[in-house]
Amino acid sequence: MADLTWEGNSKEMFDKLIESSPKPFRAMTEKKLMEAIIAKAGDGGSVSEDCVIECTKEVTPKPFIGMALKHIEPLKSS
DSSP, X not given: OOOOEEOTTHHHHHHHHHHHSOGGGHHHHHHHHHHHHHHHHOTTOEEOHHHXXXXXXXXXXXXXXXXXXXXXXXXXXX
C-alpha cells in the first residue's frame, strides 16, 4: 500500500467503503479505489475526505454511487 497521509475521517471512509461492498467485489473495490486515490493524491500524498468521495464517484458503478456515498456520509467532518 502506498505511504499516504490520511486526513480527518478519510481512512475510516475508505475502510467503510471496502467493508460495505459485496464480499466477492471487495478486493477489486479496494484495488480500484486505492489506485484512484494514489492517482489523485500522489504516492505519499495527503488524502482528504473530499478526495475519497471524488474517487468513490469515479470508480463505483453508476447504480451503486448513491448507496456508497450514503454509507460514508456520517463520517464526513464538514
